[in-house]
Amino acid sequence: MGNKSSSPEIYNESLKLLSTEERLMIKKIYTEICGNNKDGFSESDLVNYGKQSVTECLLRHLFFFMKSLIQYEPGQHVNDLLVNDEEFLVSLATIFKGVALDQVLLMTYLCVGEEADSVKCSQLRELIENLLVSYIKASNKKDTALSSWQFRPPELTNNFCEAVLWDLVSKDNDKVNLVRKNFPWNSKHDTAALEQWLFQCPVLLSLFKEVFHALFPISVDNVLHNAPLVPVAKDAPWNKIRTLLDLPAVLFLNQAIPSELRSKWHFLYHTHSHGESFSTMMTKILNRGPSILVVEDTEGHIFGGFASQSWTLNSQFMGSASCFLFQLSPVMNLYQPTGYNENYMYLNQGQNTMPNGLGMGGQLEYFGLWLDSEFGKGHSKAEPRCTTYNSPQLSKHETFEIKTLEIWSVGPELVQEQPEVTPGSILDKDVEAKAMLTMLNKGPVSEGLREEDVTGDSPEDHDLPPLS
Structure with missing residues (x-):
């Protein structure tokens, strides 16, 4: 025509x-x-x-x-x-x-x-x-x-x-x-x-x-129903939480993730429902497949990241080039990988020699997005740009305080496998990282001193009253 x-x-x-x-x-x-x-x-x-x-x-x-x-x-x-x-x-x-x-x-x-x-x-x-x-x-x-x-x-x-x-x-x-x-x-x-x-x-x-x-409901082969605009929200306790997302934000993010993940989002974690605990957050997100995390800082900026695979405890970066960072407010934009490095995702806890927290992009101590294991603190050290995602500083200030955090897994629901947790350090599992840190004189202070159990302080879901 x-x-x-x-x-x-x-x-x-x-x-x-x-x-x-x-x-x-x-x-x-x-x-x-x-x-x-x-x-x-x-x-x-x-x-x-x-x-x-x-x-x-x-x-x-x-x-x-x-x-x-x-x-x-x-x-x-x-x-x-x-x-x-x-x-x-x-x-x-x-x-x-x-x-x-x-x-x-x-x-x-x-x-x-x-x-x-x-x-x-x-x-x-x-x-x-x-x-x-x-x-x-x-x-x-x-x-x-x-x-x-x-x-x-x-x-x-x-x-x-x-x-x-x-x-x-x-x-x-x-x-x-x-x-x-x-x-x-x-x-x-x-x-x-x-x-x-x-x-x-x-x-x-x-x-x-x-x-x-x-x-005009006619049967048309090329109508885009295989990759839905809006996902079904599963398991969200709406009487306890207020999502950071409006319809335009969900449309924007759902169209950015791989098409096979767009039909369902499964609620994993929200500070209103689960309280402010990094350990609780970890128990909710470990081994749950690809996910989207959304942060609101105390200055009103809303931003986050898409993790292309399950979060797992690891002293090294993980993820793939499908990961991205984003902003929703005061501007809305996606920041895709540059190819400069593969520092897409990072999650660690309970170590004296490695950063403890959740990070995306950049490098150790200088993440494009960082949520510290001391819950409530974070940073976006991206001046002039995050090397991994070419993203700017996502928060209003380089360091920020979390007002609200919510996390959704996306795509088919995965049955959560309990991560193998031992009283020892994660370095016991990662011999390469342990050897490298020893060569740099940053190895364990004492083999006899062990970190606390990773999930030892994990509380159950907080029984919070419904939101008024």
């Missing part, structure tokens, strides 16, 4: 894209929208049909998009106030089966209500906000994933819009500059830039598909 064609040409082309079942579903939906009018449906008919699922603004702009696709021959009698059956079929074929240029045309109409050579960033922000609202309207009553969450109020919507639009407005060498006080909302972007941006922005395409599939 991609270009306007005459009525018979584009109609026949659209028919080829649709299965017999899809054509029958389109005819059924068309009849439902039209009601008693056999000639077609009006703008108000479309609004009345879809207002329970989609914002009125999107529906009105969608009507004009439907009227724009067919170039009629001179003398053909067409009612400009009604969408007929051919126009409707061509519209749905374009929405669900069209090429990238078709998606750009749809986007421009949804932004401004007409075909345009360029679109302002502020208009794209309004479109993203309308898609988010429509997704909630369409999914709330029947989507088990959305109903499984009790999100915080949507305070991060503007951050989400900026994050989605950042690839459009920034050059590659500008992406490290995250001071977005003067975000270029008035900048204009032509169809070529929009097409390239859409290719780099799967979360927006997924929003499009989900919203329009809810509005």
Whole structure:
């Protein structure tokens, strides 16, 4: 498709894209929208049909998009106030089966209500906000994933819009500059830039598909249901915790992790539910598969990291290039591995000779993100940049205090295997690390002095009263 064609040409082309079942579903939906009018449906008919699922603004702009696709021959009698059956079929074929240029045309109409050579960033922000609202309207009553969450109020919507639009407005060498006080909302972007941006922005395409599939429920093979937008939240004690995440934040993070992990998030740990204990946190996260940890510091910054494999006690770094760090507030952004080193994940406890705590990126004592085993303390020593993830300082200050910490495992649930815990040092298991530290004169002070049992001070879950 991609270009306007005459009525018979584009109609026949659209028919080829649709299965017999899809054509029958389109005819059924068309009849439902039209009601008693056999000639077609009006703008108000479309609004009345879809207002329970989609914002009125999107529906009105969608009507004009439907009227724009067919170039009629001179003398053909067409009612400009009604969408007929051919126009409707061509519209749905374009929405669900069209090429990238078709998606750009749809986007421009949804932004401004007409075909345009360029679109302002502020208009794209309004479109993203309308898609988010429509997704909630369409999914709330029947989507088990959305109903499984009790999100915080949507305070991060503007951050989400900026994050989605950042690839459009920034050059590659500008992406490290995250001071977005003067975000270029008035900048204009032509169809070529929009097409390239859409290719780099799967979360927006997924929003499009989900919203329009809810509005027009036809069976379409390429609708992106295999990698859901929102995961099902499992085992979360909502009467005891307030998540740090709103819907835009979950959309943002879930689209960033591998697709096979996106269907379910399993609640592991929250300071409101389990108390402020590093040992308790460890018992909840060890050997539970890939996970996302989210930190809020006492200055209101929200940030965290994705661990691509289970957390295990180890004196060496672990993980893979699928790991990343992120910020959610005051800005929203992902920081992917640079390839400079493989210092993705680190977890240790109870050692005199190694850092004790949980870290991601950087190097020992200078982590991109560090949570100290003395619970409540952390640092983000990333000036000018974390070598592993190219992330900036995530917290407001280099060292920070934790206000809230929550952790989710992602993907299929793993049965937690109890880690092998002995009264000895972790260095007893890691002979290489022990030998290296001895060579550096940093070995154990005495083989006779042993560290405390790693889980000896682990309390049970705190029986805290419900949140008011």
